[in-house]
Amino acid sequence: MNRAWLLSDAPQTRRQARMGALYQGWLTFRGNKLAMLGLIVLVLLIGMAVLAPWLAPQSPFTQNLAGRLQPPSAEHWLGTDALGRDILSRLIHGSRITLFIVGTVALIAPVIGLFIGTVAGFAGGWVDQVLMRITDIFLAFPKLILALAFVAALGASITNAVLALALTAWPPYARLARAETLTIRNADFIAAARLQGAGPLRLLIKHIWPLCVSSLIVRVALDMAGIILSAAGLGFLGLGAQPPMPEWGAMISDGRTYILDFWWVAAMPGIAIFIVSMAFNLLGDGLRDVLDPKGAKE
């Protein structure tokens, strides 16, 4: 499995063709330095989350009221918070929560959006009307307000916060998927498949979805930053993670009281959110280069 085999213009097997296409994509992605930086940061984040108990110098929950609000030092690299807990340890454990939020929202919202958008665009007529008006209703609310309402109804917890975010994040994906579907559904290759007797379900899943997915993935990667911030916002308002969970948004909220005298309490989790959001944005940019069929190859 060498380079020439992967880049062959005349692949001999299904597997070689698929691997070759993946390798081409990887080469394009690797050419984008900033996107690689984003990917590295995210890999580090995942590694951090997996190894949290071994990486963290202290327990994220152990309080030490004698050593509260200590500035960054050799003992506490990022300082301590109002209850004397080590901020670095809390950040490391908090990465698990961040990944949980991002992962769950990224799994739920685009899938709902893809389904509703492509069905609406492909079916047309009254199905399109009904689905798009529902989408409009969701879009008409400010996202965070709607999420707040959901959490208030469901009860404050991190799971409900994630659910609320996912349920408010899908409408843009539905719009995007519908627009893509409208441009594809009258294409000749769809007509050709129809002429082979392909039913609507097969056309939707095998022919339309693969073409919508790439732009959705890009959009999701670019939206991840916003989702992290929304989750942090819910945490900040006390409707997301509950104390003593080391969720980054909630940590900023805790530090708010001391922000003028003890800046590191709020700034450290803020920097963490910034770095991860940034990494997702860079990754999304790189993925767009790889996945956008209009810009690619040829």
Added chain:
Amino acid sequence: MLTVDRLNVWFGHPPDRVDAVKDASFTVAQGESFGLVGESGSGKSTILRAVAGLIDTWSGTIEVAGRALAARKRDRAFYKTVQMVFQDPYASLHPRHSVDAVLSETLRLQGMDDIDRRIPRLLDDVGLGRGFRFRYPHQLSGGQRQRVAIARALAAEPRLLLLDEPTSALDVSVQAEILNLLSDLRAEHGLTYVMVSHDLSVVGHMCDRLAVMQAGRIVEVMGVDALRQGTARQDYTRQLIAASQGYARA
């Protein structure tokens, strides 16, 4: 093989309704190659699409192999009898499906067995080596793509092939290759062709008879001999022939 009687095709609703085809009638015999010529917008492609079932809004009768077609629903037997090759090979292949994926899906949909043996045979039929089997459309040239599209149309072993300007998107040299391929395939498989073209020389080369269309109506149905000898009965046909011979020096 194909009988079209008083076919009307329209798009949209009044007052914006456009009548693309008006009262078109013609028949194509088994094994014949029939041409539809006319300028852009004369409704020739629309007739093909109506026959293929890609347009719902038509009235009149279309009979394929002696069976009248319903406006909307086409059954499995229809798709096994009639296939179509589209104009633009850049738009008629799914950009994310390899040649292998396109052909195996087609064969599976058409209920064929022995897919792994049929695919190389189809590729041989259209003059593509087996090395092309796992390529994606972006790794193919225009002519190669059109060959794949022809292989896809042949996969179901149809008897009637609808060709919608199969060469107009290709280079002149490649055009000749594809036209020869189509001629060979017709001889080999005993196919019936209905071919749309605005190029009289292509139709003169490929077809036995042709219908000349103008603004949605069939102006004249004539044999290809009459075309070659310039013995057209209608003024419009004579104009079209004169135009296809290029500019005369003043």
